[in-house]
Amino acid sequence: MRSRVVQSHGAPLRADWRLTNRDGTFRILDLSMEGISMALTLRQEFSSVLRRKGGVDGLIAILREKTA
Numbered sequence: 001m002r003s004r005v006v007q008s009h010g011a012p013l014r015a016d017w018r019l020t021n022r023d024g025t026f027r028i029l030d031l032s033m034e035g036i037s038m039a040l041t042l043r044q045e046f047s048s049v050l051r052r053k054g055g056v057d058g059l060i061a062i063l064r065e066k067t068a
Contacts, residue, residue, distance in 0.1 A: 005033075 001017040018030040018039075030039040049059045 001019060003015045003017065004012040005015050006012050013034055016032040017028060018032075019026045020029055021027075030037055032038070046059060049062055050056065053059060053062065
């Protein structure tokens with residue numbers, strides 16, 4: 001699905017939504033704003049944490065901190 005986000009100032013932004021239909025309910029897979037994919041950005045951030053913190057245990061610890 002493609003949409004435009006109108007700002008109070010500046011040009012409208014293009015938003016591309018990747019959706020899936022599961023059991024009659026639409027779910028968002030990804031949101032891309034002006035060519036920047038949220039799913040890809042999160043994947044890159046997780047990969048960076050995995051490298052810096054020594055694996056999955058470090059990633060889980062950081063995620064727990066952020067959700068506490």
